Amino acid sequence: MMFQNKNDQELVELYIAGKEAALSELIRRHKTKIYTSIYMLVKDEFLAEDIFQDTFIKVINTLKSGRYNEEGKFLPWVLRIAHNLVIDFFRKEKRTPVITNGDGFDIFDVLGFYDESIEDKIVREQTHKDLKALIQLLPSEQKEVLIMRHYGEMSFKEIADVTNVSINTALGRMRYALNNLRKMLQTKELSLRLT
Known part of the structure; x- marks a missing residue:
């Protein structure tokens, strides 16, 4: 049976009715977005894979127990x-997410900088390092929205659903995050000029 032409809700219903392949199609359809959003928060491939698997174990248990009632909102x-x-x-580990420039995917690496001199490259890399360090100084709600939006490429609607807040709250947190980053960058430039 072909599942590609079914919407998420139809696939959920088919899976609940016993068609195991419907879940495979749901995972295939949304794997990248779900994995990326996890990875951008934990910054560790193996941990992201573990949490991804745990997520789908929870999804399967909820679907099989008949407790799923998010009609039409499977991905959020x-x-x-x-x-x-x-x-x-993170609660168990007592730490907060860290954005690092490790071996994993880094949005800054794919922005595309061409024909730049060695000096430009050094300045760019230092700027990205500074920006990532400044992002870590943001309050956790602002940091979370910024990471999901720019690294996870999630819409504000998806962010609102995932964080359990209104779209206006998600937008507000993003606005505060950008304003705070701007202020921190200005303070940093000012202190560099004064030294």
């Missing part, structure tokens, strides 16, 4: 589960 619901598992992990 799964992202919310993943997000909560990430928060649980």
Whole structure:
């Protein structure tokens, strides 16, 4: 049976009715977005894979127990589960997400900088390092929205659903995050000029 032409809700219903392949199609369809949103928060491939698997174990258990009632909102619901598992992990570890320039995917690496001199490259890399350090200084709600929006490429609607707030709150947190980054950058430039 072909599932590609079915919407998420139809696939959920087919899976609940016993068609295991419907879940495979849902995972195939949304894997990248779900995994990326987890990875951008934990910054560790293996941990992201573990949380991704835990997310789908929870999804399967909820679907099989008949407790799923997010009609038409499968992806935001799964992202919310993943997000909560990430928060649980950090609570257990007593630490906050860190944006590092490790071996993993880094949005700054794919922005495309061409024909730049060595000096430009050094300045750019230092700027990205500074920006990532400044992002870590943001309050956790602002940092979370910024990471999901720019690194996870999630819409504000998806962010609102995942973080369990209104779209206006998500937009507000993003606005505050950008304003705070701007102020921190200005303060940093000012202190560099004074030294």
